[in-house]
Amino acid sequence: MNAALTDDEIGILLTAAVQAPSIHNTQPWRFEVHGPVVDVLLDEERTLPVEDASGRAAHIGAGAAAFNVQVAAAMLGHESRLAIHPDPARPEVTARIFLAARSTPVPGLSRLYGEVSRRHTYRGPLLEHRIPSQLQRRLSDAARTEGARLRWLDPADRSELGTLLKQTDVLEMHDEDRLHERHSWVGGDRSSDGVPGNALGPSPVRDALVRDLSAGYDSAHRSQAVFETDPTIVVLATPEEDADAWVRAGAALQRVLLTATSYGLVASFLDQLLEHAPARYQVRELIGGEQWPQMVIRIGYPAQSVPHPSRRNWRDSFDQWF
Numbered sequence: 291m292n293a294a295l296t297d298d299e300i301g302i303l304l305t306a307a308v309q310a311p312s313i314h315n316t317q318p319w320r321f322e323v324h325g326p327v328v329d330v331l332l333d334e335e336r337t338l339p340v341e342d343a344s345g346r347a348a349h350i351g352a353g354a355a356a357f358n359v360q361v362a363a364a365m366l367g368h369e370s371r372l373a374i375h376p377d378p379a380r381p382e383v384t385a386r387i388f389l390a391a392r393s394t395p396v397p398g399l400s401r402l403y404g405e406v407s408r409r410h411t412y413r414g415p416l417l418e419h420r421i422p423s424q425l426q427r428r429l430s431d432a433a434r435t436e437g438a439r440l441r442w443l444d445p446a447d448r449s450e451l452g453t454l455l456k457q458t459d460v461l462e463m464h465d466e467d468r469l470h471e472r473h474s475w476v477g478g479d480r481s482s483d484g485v486p487g488n489a490l491g492p493s494p495v496r497d498a499l500v501r502d503l504s505a506g507y508d509s510a511h512r513s514q515a516v517f518e519t520d521p522t523i524v525v526l527a528t529p530e531e532d533a534d535a536w537v538r539a540g541a542a543l544q545r546v547l548l549t550a551t552s553y554g555l556v557a558s559f560l561d562q563l564l565e566h567a568p569a570r571y572q573v574r575e576l577i578g579g580e581q582w583p584q585m586v587i588r589i590g591y592p593a594q595s596v597p598h599p600s601r602r603n604w605r606d607s608f609d610q611w612f
């Protein structure tokens with residue numbers, strides 16, 4: 291057994307963990323530390339029973355938080371190993387990170403540490419520049435390292451996705467339960483969780499391949515902008531479809547996003563396509579019918595800056611330690 295983590299180390303690891311993306315900034319996680327082991331638990335009180343009934347999105351957020359723990363551990367000099375759902379008696383433990391004894395910063399992973407606080411979801415317009423193919427390959431490699439795949443959509447796929455997006459947006463607008471749940475997390479002033487109105491970005495003047503989380507309830511102060519005509523869209527997918535695959539997808543998502551951030555790229559997501567089963571099956575067909583789509587990512591270079599949501603203090607999601 292390695293030595294227990296110090297208070298300072300725990301603070302560094304969990305400060306990084308809570309910077310992870312989560313649907314509507316729900317931060318659906320809790321953490322426990324046992325000696326040199328960090329557990330990431332799903333916080334059922336902070337999930338979305340309507341919009342994320344299966345828990346897929348919440349598990350992805352937990353997987354991303356676990357990856358951030360590994361990145362911060364690497365910076366501190368700990369090699370680490372991730373185990374997904376390690377304890378059948380406690381299924382709420384989604385991920386367990388075993389830290390090896392402290393030595394020198396771990397090459398590769400530790401370089402991503404600086405990106406943890408720089409990465410944010412960007413819902414504003416993108417520049418029309420394409421992402422170089424070499425960089426696309428690097429991002430695909432990042433996903434593969436965590437057991438997922440990236441499928442970069444071609445123009446015909448993007449056009450099909452655009453049609454699907456319009457259909458799901460109409461469904462969303464008429465789903466009272468979904469809108470009710472959304473408004474308890476999105477819009478207005480928010481200090482430590484949820485997505486405040488100013489992080490929604492400008493509303494698109496014309497149809498755009500971006501998710502407008504305001505769902506039509508715009509504040510009077512929200513600006514408008516012309517968005518890019520044809521953004522780069524990439525689908526992150528896994529070979530399996532179960533809770534383990536969702537956690538793995540979260541780790542892969544975060545490795546892709548931190549790598550993208552290090553090259554000046556920003557991303558936002560079109561999760562409505564995966565929240566409605568028929569649309570998700572169509573996305574699955576679009577990417578070849580074999581893998582399970584877990585995130586639809588709009589990615590590129592930002593044309594402006596947009597404020598981003600805050601987090602609860604890591605201590606608010608820290609249960610105990612021994």
Ligand SMILES: Cc1cc2nc3c(=O)[nH]c(=O)nc-3n(C[C@H](O)[C@H](O)[C@H](O)COP(=O)(O)O)c2cc1C
Binds near residue numbers: 310410561
């Ligand atoms: C599984 C998952 C699904 C998400 N879906 C969307 C989405 O459909 N649209 C969107 O704009 N943001 C989406 N987000 C991004 C969150 O809203 C964002 O991570 C959260 O508000 C925290 O903000 P930050 O990423 O800027 O730190 C999603 C994030 C996760 C992890």
